[in-house]
Amino acid sequence: MYGRCWSRFCFVVVCLCSTLTLAQESGEAEREVFRPDHWARGFHFLAASGLSTALFNSRVQEAELGGGASIRMDVGYYWTPDFAVEIGSSVNLNRVEGFLIWDNQFTLGVRARVPRLAYSRYGAPYMRFFSGRGPLIIVFEDEAPSVYQASGAQRLQLEGPVFGASIGYMQTATTGGVWLLELMLTFHSFESLEIVKSNKDVPVVVQEERVRDQSSFSALHILIGVVAF
Amino acid sequence: MLLRAMLLMLMFFAVPVFADERFVHVERTQIPTRKRIEYFGVKYAVQWTFYLTTQYETIQDHGSFRNWQKNPLSPHFDRDNFENNVIRHTLAGASYYLFYRSRGYSESQAFLWSNLSSLAFEFTIETFTERPSYQDLALTPTLGTVAGIGAEKLSAYFHEKKVLPGRILGFLFNPYSVLPRASYEFRAIPVIREGHFGALLEWRY
Known part of the structure; x- marks a missing residue:
């Protein structure tokens, strides 16, 4: 304790x-100018949004969640011109048959420029690895499935570790800003589940249990973003 | 004096022809520590006022000094709904960001001070009723900054129209641009056209 x-x-x-x-x-x-081939030392904020496709997997079922939208923000300290340590957060939304799947991920990771790949002053590829934790919330938009109806559940909250990797390309725009295009793969597994209902504005946990069926949420994201500062 | 007045007159007539008017943010290179504390304090007072007025019922039902002492040591993933975690906290974060920008902070400093304001809210105000939330700590300043950057640019775009509806929209997107001594100003920037000669003049007002 x-x-x-x-x-x-x-x-x-x-x-x-x-x-x-x-x-x-x-x-x-x-202040030093941030360039794709020479990252300026200091801290930087990157924001990106895009589309995703996701898969919910467990020992007893597999569900294709289809397309969704995601937004990701990374705050990183850039130690050298090609290496950074980042704290990232992302929100991913998928809607499937009366459910809203809302995945949050909070991660710590590293970003490095891809070595030995040709790049110019105006564009360069990079890769990222990160890991962290976060909750995934399943919101019942219509009515809750029969197993949860008795408890008056409005949403389920699953929580567990997150792992991810991505590869991307940064490029300087003609206006001077740096843009990025990124392909990101995330894997979110779950350890605990809570059944939640709202009492006015206050959420109440009706039931709490361990997840034992190896449930996981995998998603592939394609993101377009900018180096905000 | 006369020369200055004549130049000013000349500039006034030259604006529509040779210059673009931009509504720009003016960054203050050095903000004294006393001022930084003052700005943070003003925002903190606003946070308390907002919390006490909007969460009055929740404070009466669930709030206590015991929570206030105990909760800061146990942050967790909260169970709030989408509207609260993503929409309301983004708006709060954008308001922190725009406030610090209006005081002359650079984008990165405004983001960092938004972070501090968000930490102060989560660990010293909201703890009356609930434990600090990792989602709020992460999403308030980050999503708020994204929204704030967008709102600031939209506000500038509307201010530049220099018509009443545009000015109203400009203040709606960035209410802090109406504050006294806000770090925004109109700046005339010369238009350079190919094949033309002329002098480059820039002035602030």
Whole structure:
């Protein structure tokens, strides 16, 4: 119990200290131009959105979730002109037969320019690997499936680890900004499930259980984005 | 003095012909620490006011000082709905971002201070009723910054129209552009055309 509290407390302290440090540094650092072939040292914010296709898989069923939309934001510290450490968050939405599948992923990862591939001053490929955790929420838009009707469930929340990788291409636009095109694969497995209903605006967990059927959510995303700053 | 007045007159008539008028953000290179604390404090006071007025019932039903002391040590993934986690928090994040931009912060600094405001809200205000949420901590400043960048550009576009409906839309997309001493201004930028000669003049007002 105390161990968990301490780890969370450390998380808070790390959040605060890193933000303050970065705030201080960004105020003082001289600005260098971010180029696809030479990433400027410092912290940068990248935002991308696009389309996805997803698959829900478990020991007892496999469901093709079809197309969806996703948005991803990455805040990274770029240590060298070709390597960065990033904190990323993404939101992915798929709608299937009366359900809204809303996947959130919060990850820590690295981004590196692809070595030994030809690139120019105006465009260069890169790759990323990340891992983290997040909840996937299944919202019942019409009525809940019969097994959940008695509890008055409005949505299910599954939680578990996330892994992902992507390959992309950055290019400088004629207007000067840097754009990116990225193909990203994510794998989200689940450890726990909660049945949730809302009491006015306050969510109430009706039931909580461990996930034992090896459920997972895999998605392939194609994203277009920009280096915002 | 006379020369200056004549130049000003000349510039006034030259604007529609030789210059584009842009509504631009003016970045302040050095913001003193005292000012930074003041801006953060103003935003923090607004956050408290907003929370107490909009969450009055929730605070009465679920709020306590015990929560306020205990909750900051146990952040978690919350169970809120899409509207709350994605829509409302994005709007809150955009308001933080636009506020700091209006005080002269660069894009990256506005993002970082939005992060701090978001942390302050999650760990010292909302803890009266609930535990801090990882989703809110991550999505408020990031999605908020994306929305804020878009809103700021749209606001500038509408301000540049220089007609009343445009100005109203400009203030609606970025309400902080109406604040006193907001870091926005009209700037005349010369139009350079091929085959023409002329002097380059730029002035701020």
